[in-house]
Amino acid sequence: MGQAEESTAESALPEELVALLTGHFNVKVDAGELSDRTTFESLDLDSLSLMELVVAAEEEYGIVLPENALDLRPSSTLGEAARAFEHAR
Incomplete structure (x- = not known):
């Protein structure tokens, strides 16, 4: 299920990053709006x-x-942060 999503969505963000933004920082946007x-x-x-x-x-x-x-x-993109998360594993 997750691999199919990753292959079709080039801008998929790590779940951990989205969870931190929406949970820890209470970012008031729908996770689907983050790119x-x-x-x-x-x-x-x-x-x-x-x-x-x-x-x-x-x-x-x-x-x-x-x-x-x-x-x-602050001017960095979530894509740049996602790459940092990828290299953390």
């Missing part, structure tokens, strides 16, 4: 929020995000 082109800025997340995102991801999912995850800025 790899959505910026953190457009979700009203600042650089402090991005650091919290990295820490929350590591604590909640037991993953270690690569150093480039620390380079995320």
